[in-house]
Amino acid sequence: MTSAPLLFVDGGWTYLVSIIVVSMTVSVTAICLSTLFGIPVALAIGFTDFPGKRVVTAVINTGMGFPSVVVGLLVLMVLSNSGPLGSLDLAFTPEAMIASQFVLATPVLMSVSLSAIEGVNEPVRDAAYAMGGTRVDVALVVIKEARYGIVTAILAGFGRAISEVGSILIVGGNIVFSDGTSYTRTLTTAITVEARQGRYEVGLVLGVVLVALVLAVNALGSWIRSKGRGRGTP
Amino acid sequence: MTIQRRRLLRVGLACSVLGVAGCVSTGSLGSAPKKDESDGDEDADGDGDDGDEAIGDSELILATTTSTYDTGLLEVINSEFESRYDVRVKTISKGTGASIRTARDGDADVILVHARSAEDAFLREGYGVNRRDVMYNDFVVVGPPADPAGIGDATTATGANTATGAFAAIAEAESTFVSRGDDSGTNSRELSIWEAAGIGPSGTWYREIGKGMGDTLVHADQTGAYTIADRGTFLSMADEIDLEILVQGPIEGGPALLKNSYGIILVNPGRHADVNYQAAMAYVGFLTSPAGQSIIENYTTNGSHLFYPNAISAEPNFTQYVPGDYDREESGRMTPDRVASTAASMVLGDPDGVSTQRVNPDATGVDER
Numbered sequence: 001m002t003s004a005p006l007l008f009v010d011g012g013w014t015y016l017v018s019i020i021v022v023s024m025t026v027s028v029t030a031i032c033l034s035t036l037f038g039i040p041v042a043l044a045i046g047f048t049d050f051p052g053k054r055v056v057t058a059v060i061n062t063g064m065g066f067p068s069v070v071v072g073l074l075v076l077m078v079l080s081n082s083g084p085l086g087s088l089d090l091a092f093t094p095e096a097m098i099a100s101q102f103v104l105a106t107p108v109l110m111s112v113s114l115s116a117i118e119g120v121n122e123p124v125r126d127a128a129y130a131m132g133g134t135r136v137d138v139a140l141v142v143i144k145e146a147r148y149g150i151v152t153a154i155l156a157g158f159g160r161a162i163s164e165v166g167s168i169l170i171v172g173g174n175i176v177f178s179d180g181t182s183y184t185r186t187l188t189t190a191i192t193v194e195a196r197q198g199r200y201e202v203g204l205v206l207g208v209v210l211v212a213l214v215l216a217v218n219a220l221g222s223w224i225r226s227k228g229r230g231r232g233t234p
Numbered sequence: 235m236t237i238q239r240r241r242l243l244r245v246g247l248a249c250s251v252l253g254v255a256g257c258v259s260t261g262s263l264g265s266a267p268k269k270d271e272s273d274g275d276e277d278a279d280g281d282g283d284d285g286d287e288a289i290g291d292s293e294l295i296l297a298t299t300t301s302t303y304d305t306g307l308l309e310v311i312n313s314e315f316e317s318r319y320d321v322r323v324k325t326i327s328k329g330t331g332a333s334i335r336t337a338r339d340g341d342a343d344v345i346l347v348h349a350r351s352a353e354d355a356f357l358r359e360g361y362g363v364n365r366r367d368v369m370y371n372d373f374v375v376v377g378p379p380a381d382p383a384g385i386g387d388a389t390t391a392t393g394a395n396t397a398t399g400a401f402a403a404i405a406e407a408e409s410t411f412v413s414r415g416d417d418s419g420t421n422s423r424e425l426s427i428w429e430a431a432g433i434g435p436s437g438t439w440y441r442e443i444g445k446g447m448g449d450t451l452v453h454a455d456q457t458g459a460y461t462i463a464d465r466g467t468f469l470s471m472a473d474e475i476d477l478e479i480l481v482q483g484p485i486e487g488g489p490a491l492l493k494n495s496y497g498i499i500l501v502n503p504g505r506h507a508d509v510n511y512q513a514a515m516a517y518v519g520f521l522t523s524p525a526g527q528s529i530i531e532n533y534t535t536n537g538s539h540l541f542y543p544n545a546i547s548a549e550p551n552f553t554q555y556v557p558g559d560y561d562r563e564e565s566g567r568m569t570p571d572r573v574a575s576t577a578a579s580m581v582l583g584d585p586d587g588v589s590t591q592r593v594n595p596d597a598t599g600v601d602e603r
Contacts, residue, residue: 195449
């Protein structure tokens with residue numbers, strides 16, 4: 001019965017593993033959703049010319065720097081019981097955290113992949129057309145050419161999502177059940193709990209775990225990129 | 235070209251499968267607690283008038299202060315409650331002000347907080363029902379062992395109210411004082427002490443940091459500053475910091491102004507129909523029962539008691555149910571049938587009816603029992 005039992009019941013494994021699982025589940029889901037949404041939109045913007053394209057691009061770039069606490073507040077106000085989507089009962093759930101991380105990561109992902117797509121040379125596109133490719137073929141050629149940039153975009157979005165603390169603290173509520181399993185507590189919000197109780201060392205250990213996770217995901221990303229490079233050049 | 239297209243489509247397909255898998259696993263994560271809904275039906279409440287569910291939807295959202303959470307008390311209470319009632323408790327720990335806002339928005343089912351004036355406003359506005367006293371401890375004024383402002387001496391000299399004396403000494407010496415500044419229970423008590431001391435704290439020595447109790451203690455420790463803390467959080471962190479108690483609260487013979495009372499309030503289902511009222515009632519029932527109260531009484535950290543239960547008493551204590559400054563005459567005038575029932579209780583000989591309003595005259599929740 002001390003103030004630090006969560007990390008020390010059965011060596012803290014239940015607690016540690018469950019917050020890692022929550023962190024990864026929430027961030028990976030948010031990134032998958034934001035990839036499914038962001039890449040097609042970035043392609044559409046990159047492929048078409050329309051008036052106001054500069055404005056749209058500027059808005060997306062601004063979104064990269066959007067403060068996470070503001071996103072958290074807005075998402076909470078929307079999902080709160082007294083907000084417009086209150087009937088869904090999503091306040092203080094992992095789904096709410098996914099929503100806020102989606103909002104945070106999508107501009108990063110779109111912005112980086114958009115510049116990768118626009119970086120694909122005009123001659124490449126023209127060549128694809130010239131070889132008799134349809135619009136879809138051209139799109140696939142561009143994706144192939146821009147794939148490093150797109151993988152980088154996904155990794156950047158993931159980095160923004162998993163290291164973020166402001167919004168998920170607000171919309172998730174940092175909940176852990178009394179048996180030490182996390183519901184909406186992630187590595188980052190767990191670190192805030194340790195910091196506010198003066199247990200800096202424990203917080204640092206959690207920070208090391210977080211960095212290790214991000215490193216692992218980035219290693220996976222660069223492995224995918226290098227593999228792509230190996231196969232991609234016929 | 236076509237071969238590459240196929241490969242890319244395959245990658246795209248794999249990505250979307252991953253995405254869906256992520257969603258599904260989160261879905262199961264979110265609904266996991268609901269799976270054991272049916273298990274505890276019999277032992278939870280035997281009356282059976284709520285159909286096939288145990289209690290409500292067997293999830294309870296408790297918004298509470300950082301002090302009850304950071305001391306570890308709630309973990310013990312909640313695990314006992316969960317095993318008895320098969321209700322999972324989701325605890326959100328913020329300051330009292332933020333907890334009340336969460337409850338007002340209907341995002342919590344029950345709140346456990348410690349700022350009587352804010353609780354009273356919550357009750358008056360109709361968002362809260364069924365308030366009960368749960369426990370108390372006290373606030374302590376803490377600071378560096380060297381005590382640069384000499385508040386230890388100042389308080390013994392003034393005698394009358396040592397908390398205001400200490401604050402006056404800090405203000406006079408312009409020693410750094412760290413304020414929660416977060417509309418929490420501790421923060422509102424701190425402000426009422428400044429008010430009682432007749433000082434409007436301002437200047438570079440007075441720092442509002444807008445953080446929880448633990449953060450504030452750590453901040454004060456790092457900067458050699460004074461602050462006010464609830465005894466529970468201070469004791470639970472005593473190993474981590476070098477601050478010392480310079481003014482004791484009423485538990486150790488200090489002034490009543492430093493008493494720290496915790497109340498539990500349900501969110502009014504008349505305002506938010508989807509709150510889990512039954513589970514919240516069960517939680518209040520457990521916390522104020524002999525079993526719950528004895529957990530509070532026996533909970534220790536580093537060998538010290540942190541909280542003292544006060545829900546159970548042979549004597550009536552009506553002020554815990556209504557706002558501290560509740561005036562029955564005044565609210566009786568609003569509706570004719572209220573007047574009638576008030577009159578009836580007068581006739582039936584309810585001599586405490588009027589006097590209970592004066593038992594607890596100040597809105598800070600300090601009572602002299």
